[in-house]
Amino acid sequence: MDLLAVVVASLVLVPLAVFCGGSPASLVLGLVLALFSPGYSLVAAVFPKRDDLDIAQRLALSFGLSIAVVPLVGVVLNFTPWGISLYTVLISLLVFIIAASAVACYRRRRLPAEERFEPRFGFALSGFRGRQHLWDRVLLVLLVVVIIGAVGTLVYVARPPAVEETFTEFYLLGPEGKAADYPDVIILGEEAIVTLGVINHQQVATDYYIRIFIGGKTVVEVATSTLADEEEWEQRVSFAPVEVGEAQKVEFQLYRSFDSDAYHTLDFWVDVVGNQ
Amino acid sequence: MKRASLIKAILLVAIIGLAFFMALYPRLDYPYPLHVDEWMHLGYTNQILDTGHLNFPNPFHGGQWEVGGHPETGYYIWLGTSLLATGSPWLGLARLMPALVLGIIAFVAYAWGRKRGFGLEAAFFATFIHTTIRFLGPAFLVPVTLGLVFFPLCLILLEKMEKDWRPLPLIVISLVALFLTHGTTAVAVGFVLVIFLIFYLALSKNPMRQKLPSLTCLLLIPFSGLVIFLWSRAFVLREIQNIINAEKVPLPAIPIPLPQLGYVMIALAVIGFGFLIARGGWRNYALLVPTVILLFFVQFYRQWFDIGPDILYERGWLYVMLLMAFITGYGLSQLRQLGLAFFKRWRWGTASVYIALALVVVFALFLRLDGYAEEEYYHVVDVPTYNDFEWIGEELPENSIALLNPYAGWTFVTISGQYAYTSNAYPWGQEEARQINAFFMMGATDTEYIKERKVSILYSPFPLKNPDLVEVRDGVYILREGN
Numbered sequence: 001m002d003l004l005a006v007v008v009a010s011l012v013l014v015p016l017a018v019f020c021g022g023s024p025a026s027l028v029l030g031l032v033l034a035l036f037s038p039g040y041s042l043v044a045a046v047f048p049k050r051d052d053l054d055i056a057q058r059l060a061l062s063f064g065l066s067i068a069v070v071p072l073v074g075v076v077l078n079f080t081p082w083g084i085s086l087y088t089v090l091i092s093l094l095v096f097i098i099a100a101s102a103v104a105c106y107r108r109r110r111l112p113a114e115e116r117f118e119p120r121f122g123f124a125l126s127g128f129r130g131r132q133h134l135w136d137r138v139l140l141v142l143l144v145v146v147i148i149g150a151v152g153t154l155v156y157v158a159r160p161p162a163v164e165e166t167f168t169e170f171y172l173l174g175p176e177g178k179a180a181d182y183p184d185v186i187i188l189g190e191e192a193i194v195t196l197g198v199i200n201h202q203q204v205a206t207d208y209y210i211r212i213f214i215g216g217k218t219v220v221e222v223a224t225s226t227l228a229d230e231e232e233w234e235q236r237v238s239f240a241p242v243e244v245g246e247a248q249k250v251e252f253q254l255y256r257s258f259d260s261d262a263y264h265t266l267d268f269w270v271d272v273v274g275n276q
Numbered sequence: 277m278k279r280a281s282l283i284k285a286i287l288l289v290a291i292i293g294l295a296f297f298m299a300l301y302p303r304l305d306y307p308y309p310l311h312v313d314e315w316m317h318l319g320y321t322n323q324i325l326d327t328g329h330l331n332f333p334n335p336f337h338g339g340q341w342e343v344g345g346h347p348e349t350g351y352y353i354w355l356g357t358s359l360l361a362t363g364s365p366w367l368g369l370a371r372l373m374p375a376l377v378l379g380i381i382a383f384v385a386y387a388w389g390r391k392r393g394f395g396l397e398a399a400f401f402a403t404f405i406h407t408t409i410r411f412l413g414p415a416f417l418v419p420v421t422l423g424l425v426f427f428p429l430c431l432i433l434l435e436k437m438e439k440d441w442r443p444l445p446l447i448v449i450s451l452v453a454l455f456l457t458h459g460t461t462a463v464a465v466g467f468v469l470v471i472f473l474i475f476y477l478a479l480s481k482n483p484m485r486q487k488l489p490s491l492t493c494l495l496l497i498p499f500s501g502l503v504i505f506l507w508s509r510a511f512v513l514r515e516i517q518n519i520i521n522a523e524k525v526p527l528p529a530i531p532i533p534l535p536q537l538g539y540v541m542i543a544l545a546v547i548g549f550g551f552l553i554a555r556g557g558w559r560n561y562a563l564l565v566p567t568v569i570l571l572f573f574v575q576f577y578r579q580w581f582d583i584g585p586d587i588l589y590e591r592g593w594l595y596v597m598l599l600m601a602f603i604t605g606y607g608l609s610q611l612r613q614l615g616l617a618f619f620k621r622w623r624w625g626t627a628s629v630y631i632a633l634a635l636v637v638v639f640a641l642f643l644r645l646d647g648y649a650e651e652e653y654y655h656v657v658d659v660p661t662y663n664d665f666e667w668i669g670e671e672l673p674e675n676s677i678a679l680l681n682p683y684a685g686w687t688f689v690t691i692s693g694q695y696a697y698t699s700n701a702y703p704w705g706q707e708e709a710r711q712i713n714a715f716f717m718m719g720a721t722d723t724e725y726i727k728e729r730k731v732s733i734l735y736s737p738f739p740l741k742n743p744d745l746v747e748v749r750d751g752v753y754i755l756r757e758g759n
Contacts, residue, residue, distance in 0.1 A: 013361065021363020030362030034354070035376065046442050056395070057432055060387030063380045064429030065446060067354060067422060068453035074353030075330070075456065075507075083328030084353070086360045093357070139282040146286050150293030154379075157300035158372040160307035167660045171667065171749040179671050179754060182746045201663075247743055264750050269743035 002119045003044060003101040006037045010097050014090050021086075033093055038073075039065030041097045044104035050117045058117075069096065168208070169199035170254045170264040175236065185271045188244050192270070196252060197234040200227040207257035208233070214241045214272075215248040241272040248272055287396050288386055292379045294641075295403040299378035300371065301648050302407060302415045308662060309370050310653050311409055312686050314417045318366055319690040321352045325359065326693075335689045336699040338677040338730065345508040350456030351419035366690075370417050378403060378414040381424050381598075388428040389605055391435070392559070393613070397605030398428075400637065401544075404644050405597045406536045408651060411590040420591050423461030424598055426454045430465055434472055434493070438482060441489045444496070451500035459504050459512075464570070464595045466497045471569075472562040473497075479558035532575065533593055536651060537600075538643025540636060545600045548607025555610075563606070567599040608633070656687045664735070664752060665691035672733055672754065679726065680735035681716075682709045688735065697729050720745065726755055 013029040020026050040062035047053050053061065073092050074084055082088045108116045173195040174181035183192035200206050205228045212220040219242060224233040241248065247269050253262035303310050309318065316336070320343070323335045330349055333339035346352070358373065359366055382399040389398035405424070407413025414421050430450055433443040447469070454462040473494040477487055505512050534542055552560040574592035612633055619625030657665070661684075668678070669692035677695045680688055685699020698708060715725060719741035720734055726744075734745065734753040745753040 017361055017363055022365065023363070027362045027364050030358065030360075030364070031376070033361045034358040035380070042446075046446060052442075053436070056383075056387040056390060057436075060384040060432060061429065061446075064384055064425050064432075065450065067380075067425055068450045070357050071350030071353040071453050071456055072449065074357060075349065078330040084324060084330070084356065085328050089357050089360050093361075133279075136279055136282065139279060139286065143282060143286050143289065146289045146293070150289050150296065153293045154296045154372075154375055157296055157304065157375055158368070160367075160371065161305050163307070163659050165659045167663075169660075169663055169667065169749070171671070172746070173671065173748070179673070179748055180757065182756065184756060201659075266747045266749065268746040268756075 003041065003104055006040055007098055007101050009033075010037055010094050014094065017086065017090060033090075034070055035066050036062050037066065037097050038069040038093060038100070039063060039067070041100035041104060042069060044117070045100045045107065048104060048107040048111060048117060049115050051115070052117065055119070163201070166202045168201060168206070168254070168256070168263065169197070170252075170266065171197045172252060172266045172268075173197065177234070177236075182268055183250075183270055185273060186241050187275050188241060188272055189275050191238040191240045193236055193238045194252075195234060196222070196237050197232065198224055198227065198254065199232045200229055202256075203229050205229065209255050209257070210237075211253045211255070211262075212237070212239045213249075213251040213253065214239070214270075215243065215245060217242060241270070244272050244274045246271045284396060288383075288399065291382055291386070291396065291399045291403065294400070295378040295382040296375040298403045298644075299375040299414045301645070302651065302653055303371075306653075306655060307371075307659070308367070308655070308657060309417060310655070311412065311416050311418070312656055312683075313412065314370065315656060315686040315690045317348070317351065317355065317418060318370060319686055320346065321355045321359065322366065322690060322693065324352050325356050333695075336685055336696050338695045338697050339675070345510060347459055347504060347508040347511045348419045348457060349507065350453055351422060351458065354422065354457070355417075374415055374417050374421065377417075377421055377425065378405075381405075381414070381428070384425055384428040384432070385598075385602065385605075388432045388435075389602060392606070394602075394605040394609035397608045398602045399605075401541060401601035401604045401608075401640075402598060404537050404541055404601060404640075405594060406533050406647065406651070408530070408533060409653065410530045411533070411593045413594055419458035420461055420594060423454055423458040423465070424594060426450055426461065426465050427468065427595070427598055428602075430469055431472065434469060434476075434490075437489045437493060438476065438480070439486045439489075444489050444493055447493055448496055448500055451497065452503045455501055455504040456507060459501075460591050461595070462501065462504070464592065466501065467570075468566045468595075468599070469497055470494060471566040475558040475562035475565070479561070530590060530593075533597075534600075536644075536647035537597065538640055538647055540640035540643055541600075541604050544607045544611075544636075544640070545604040546607075547611065548603035548605070551607055551610040552603065563599070563602060567596065567603060570596045570599065608636070656684065657691075662691060664749060667749060668692045668733060668735070668752060669694060671748075676732045677730050678733035678735055679712065679715075679729065679731040681737070682712060684735075694733065697731050716740070720753070723755075731755070 009029055009032055013026065013033055016023065016026040016029060042065050043058055043061045073096060074089070077084050077088050077092055173179055175193040175195065177195045182194065186192045196210060198208050205226050207224070207226050209221060209223040211218055220237065220239045222237055227233055249267055250270055252266045254264040256263055309315055319335050323332045324330060331342050331344040334341055334343045359369055362369065382402045385402040386395040386399035389395040405414050407415035412418050412420050430447055433447045437443040451462060451466060454465060473490050476490055477494070480487065549564065552564045570592055574589060574596055577589050612629065615629035615632070616626060619629055665688050672694065675695060677697050678688060679697045682698050682700045685696035689696050689699065700709065716736045716738050720726070720736065721742050723742060723744045732755045734740065736751055736753065740753055744756050746756060747753050
C-alpha cells in the first residue's frame with residue numbers, strides 16, 4: 001500500500017510537472033519526489049522487515065537518502081545522450097522508484113506476513129473511536145492544531161514579505177516595442193518613434209507626465225493616465241527635432257504630478273540632418 | 277496511539293515548525309536570497325538546466341570558458357531536480373528550501389537521538405544552528421546546509437550496522453553523494469564516522485563476527501572520497517596546492533560564534549559533556565571526542581596550523597554546532613531523568629520538573645532569537661534593482677554579456693539569465709572590480725573597451741556619457757547596433 005502510494009504519487013507528478021508546473025499540486029508532489037520518494041523506496045527495498053527500523057528512522061532515512069540518490073541519478077544522466085532535462089529527470093527518478101519498490105515488494109512477499117513492514121494508516125484516528133479518555137482526544141486535537149501550525153509557519157516564512165520600497169519603472173524601447181532600432185539619424189522635419197513605458201510601484205495611484213527634449217529644447221510632452229499601484233503604461237511616442245546638428249542629446253524626463261525636478265531621465269544621442 | 281507517543285508527536289511537529297521559522301528568521305523581512313553564494317549556486321543551477329549538462333558555459337564570466345567537474349555538482353543537481361519537479365520559480369524555492377532542509381535536519385536528528393532517549397531534545401537544539409555570512413548556515417540555501425543532514429543520517433545507518441551488513445552500501449552511497457555535494461562536509465562526516473567506528477570496534481563487546489561490517493565500513497570511508505578526485509581532479513589538486521602553499525585569504529578572524537546560540541544552550545552543552553564523560557561507554561565517547569576535536573580545530577587552526585584558506589575550515593563551526601546540539605540535547609535529557617528520579621516522590625514532583633524544563637527551553641529559545649538579532653546580514657539587491665535585472669532578462673536579447681559591478685554579477689546573472697562579463701565577490705577580485713568601477717566613473721566613454729569584451733549591456737551606478745550607448749532604463753545602457 002505504501003509503495004503503491006509512492007509510485008502513484010510519482011506517476012501523477014509527471015503530467016503535473018509537464019503541464020501544470022508551478023501549481024500547488026506539482027509543488028507538493030515535486031518536493032515529495034525530490035525529498036522523499038526515492039529514499040523511501042530504497043529503504044523499503046533494503047529493509048523489508050518491520051523490525052528492521054522504527055517508523056521515525058525509516059522516514060528519516062527516506063528524506064536523507066533521497067537527498068543522496070537524486071544527485072547520483074543526475075550525474076548518471078549527464079553521461080547519457082539525453083542530458084539533464086525535465087523529462088529525463090522525471091523519468092529516471094520514476095524508473096528508480098518503481099525498480100526499488102518492485103524489489104521491496106518482492107522481498108516483503110518472501111517474508112511471513114507478521115514480519116513485513118506495512119505502515120498502518122489511520123492509526124492516529126483510532127483515538128477517536130471507542131472509549132478513549134478525554135485527554136487522549138484533547139491531545140489528538142492538539143496534534144492536528146500543531147500540524148496546521150507547522151504548515152502555517154512554513155507558508156508564513158516562505159511567502160515573500162510585502163515590498164516597502166516605493167519606486168517607478170521607466171523604460172525606453174524602440175518603435176516596435178523591442179530594445180532595438182533606436183533612432184540614430186533623424187531627418188529634419190520627419191518624426192522619430194520610440195516606445196516609452198512606466199510601471200507604478202509607488203503604492204498609491206500616481207499621475208505621470210514625460211517631457212522629451214532634444215538639444216535642451218522641449219519638443220513633446222506626454223501625460224499618462226492616472227496609474228494605479230502596479231499598473232503599467234506603455235505607448236509609442238513620436239517626436240521631431242527642431243534644428244540640424246550632430247550628436248544632439250534626446251532626453252526623456254519622467255515627472256510625477258508633484259515633482260518639480262525630473263524623477264527619472266533616460267537619454268540617447270542622435271544626428272539630425274537636413275532634408276536634402 | 278499511546279498518550280506518551282501522542283505528546284511526543286505533538287512536540288516533534290512543533291519543533292519542526294520551529295525549524296521552519298528559525299531557518300528563515302534572518303530574512304523574514306527580505307524577499308531575496310541573502311548571501312552572494314546563494315545567488316551563485318542558483319545561477320549555476322539555472323545554467324545546468326539551460327544547457328542540460330554538467331559541463332556548461334560559465335554564466336558569471338560571459339560564457340568565456342566551460343565549467344566542468346564542479347566540486348558542488350551534486351548540490352546543483354539536487355536543487356535543479358527540485359526546480360524541475362516542482363515547476364516552482366527559483367525565487368519561491370529559494371525561500372522554501374532552507375526551511376524544509378532545517379526541518380529535515382531536525383527530524384533526522386530526532387530519529388537518531390530517540391533510541392538514546394534524547395530525540396526531541398536533539399531536534400530542538402538542532403534548530404539553533406547559527407547562520408553568518410562567514411561560515412554560512414541554515415538560513416542560506418547553500419551546499420553546506422544540505423550536507424548537515426548527513427551527520428545524523430549516517431549515524432543512524434552506522435548504529436544499525438552494528439549487527440547488519442545492509443546499511444553499508446547506503447553509507448557509501450551517502451558519502452559519495454555528499455562528496456559530490458560538499459566535499460568539506462563529507463570529510464567532516466567521514467571523520468565523525470571513523471571516530472564512531474573506532475570506538476565501536478575497540479570498546480563494544482559484540483563478537484568480532486558482528487563487527488565485520490563496521491570494520492569494512494572503516495576501510496571503505498576513505499575510498500568514498502575518491503569520487504571527488506575522479507570528478508573534480510582540477511579542483512582537488514588546486515586545493516591541495518592551496519594547502520601546501522598556505523595561500524591565505526585575507527579575511528579577519530571570526531569571533532567565536534557560540535554566544536549567539538545563547539548561554540542556556542552552552543550551559544546545557546557543558547552539562548551534556550559532563551554526563552557523557554560520567555556515563556562513559558563507546559557511544560558517549562564517540563559523540564564527545566569528534567565534537568571536542570572539531571571545536572579545538574576550528575578555534576585554533578589559525579594560530580597553530582596555519583594551513584590553506586581559512587574559509588575551508590570556518591564551515592567547521594556548523595558541524596560543531598550540530599554535534600553540540602546533540603550533546604546539549606543529551607544534557608537536557610539527563611537532567612530530565614535525574615529530576616524525575618529525584619522528585620518522583622513529591623506530589624507535584626513530575627509536573628514541577630516538566631515545568632522547569634519548559635522554562636529552560638523557552639528561555640533558551642528567547643536567547644537564541646536574541647543571538648540572531650545581533651547578527652548583521654547584508655542585502656545584495658533591493659527591489660528596484662531586482663526589477664531592473666528582471667527587465668533586462670525579459671527585454672534585452674538572450675545571452676547578452678553585461679558589464680556591471682562584479683560584486684552584483686552573480687545576482688544579475690541569476691535574475692536576468694544573461695551573462696556577466698565578470699563577477700567576483702571575493703577580496704582578491706578587487707583589482708578588476710576597481711578597474712570596472714573606474715571605467716563607469718569616467719562615464720564609460722571608451723567604446724573599444726566595451727567591444728573588446730563583447731559587452732552589449734552596461735549597468736552603471738553613475739550617469740554615462742558615451743554617445744554609442746542608449747540609456748533604456750535608469751542605469752541600464754545598451755550598445756547601439758552597428759558598434
